[in-house]
Amino acid sequence: MKCTKCGKDTLIKSGDWYTCLNCGAVIFDTRVSTNAGISPTREIERLEKERKLAKEAAPPERQPKQTAVKRNGDSKKPEEPEKLKNPEKSEKSAKPKKQKTQKSKMNEAIEFLAPIVAAFVLALLLRTFVFANAQVPTGSMLNTIQMGDHIIASRLSYVIDDPERYDIVIFEYPDWEFDSSYKEKTYFVKRVIGLPNETVEIISGTVYVTTAEGETIELDDSYVTNCIPYGDYGPFEVPEGCYFMMGDNRNNSHDSRFWKHKYVSKDKILGKVKFKYYPGISKIE
Numbered sequence: 001m002k003c004t005k006c007g008k009d010t011l012i013k014s015g016d017w018y019t020c021l022n023c024g025a026v027i028f029d030t031r032v033s034t035n036a037g038i039s040p041t042r043e044i045e046r047l048e049k050e051r052k053l054a055k056e057a058a059p060p061e062r063q064p065k066q067t068a069v070k071r072n073g074d075s076k077k078p079e080e081p082e083k084l085k086n087p088e089k090s091e092k093s094a095k096p097k098k099q100k101t102q103k104s105k106m107n108e109a110i111e112f113l114a115p116i117v118a119a120f121v122l123a124l125l126l127r128t129f130v131f132a133n134a135q136v137p138t139g140s141m142l143n144t145i146q147m148g149d150h151i152i153a154s155r156l157s158y159v160i161d162d163p164e165r166y167d168i169v170i171f172e173y174p175d176w177e178f179d180s181s182y183k184e185k186t187y188f189v190k191r192v193i194g195l196p197n198e199t200v201e202i203i204s205g206t207v208y209v210t211t212a213e214g215e216t217i218e219l220d221d222s223y224v225t226n227c228i229p230y231g232d233y234g235p236f237e238v239p240e241g242c243y244f245m246m247g248d249n250r251n252n253s254h255d256s257r258f259w260k261h262k263y264v265s266k267d268k269i270l271g272k273v274k275f276k277y278y279p280g281i282s283k284i285e
Contacts, residue, residue: 003027017051026051132170132270133277134187140247140254141189142226144168144285150278151189153271162266163243165209166220167192168273168284171245174261189273190255193219194244200236202257205229205250224248233257241266 002009003020010021018027026048132153139147145168153170163169168191176182194200197212205228207219221229229250236256238244242263247253256262275283 017047132187134170134189136189139226140249140252141168141191142249142252144191144223144248145189145273145276148279149276151273151276151284153273155271157272158266158269163192163195163269163272165192165195166223169245170270170273171264172268172270174264174268175259178260187270188245190245190247190253191223192243193246193256194236194238196238196240196242198238198244199234200238200244200256201234202229203232205231207246221250224250227251236262238263243269 003011003018003023003025004027005025006020006023008020008022011018011027012021019025020027132155134151134153136145136147136149136151145151151170168189170187170189173179173182173186173188176184176186193207194209195212199210201208201210207221208216209219210216226249231251234257236244242265244256244262245264246255246257256264273284275281
């Protein structure tokens, strides 16, 4: 038997009545015999009135509960929304969600900043312990290093080994505290000419070195390409642990020949110049 309202075959019989599980309609079974002299319609109205009065008179806990059903005929009662079943639990669950969102944004910020911070720290460590970089403002090292070149020196070159003759090095200018033209610590770039315990003398622009063993040699000046050197200087006796420096642009270089403190101690040498990186990249020897 199908429901006369929705047409679904979802009727459940209870006494003389059918209840539709789909639409909730209540239908009287007209096949039941009625009291003599009363039409089925009147009988239905009477029975519905009695049923309504009985329902209103029943205690609240005994009143029938309306059964919610799905459209497909499944009589299983759907779960109530989380907020209706337990409002306190719903409110508590909302707060962790907000905190989770805040933590998520914080994690995104950390993930974004972590590589930047790591790169900065790495660059700082490399600059402090591995490399030294400088811009050459003058032409004292022409033509080996051009004015305005940006150069890189290795701080590790002299951790174990000592500077060698002809090395190009970055070092602290020995006279910066006594030279009024320099207001702060300044770095110079020059070539190592004299080693510890040697004697350096320049005669008519040619450099002669007497080694610690007493042998006098004329230095190779093939890298001096910007000028023809001239002038007589020295002799200069290089102390233990110190070095005599000169620029490749011999006639226009402010170096050990003219300084008040003429020699550079090893602890003032930052590193050995390896290459330039701007403008262009090239090895420096």
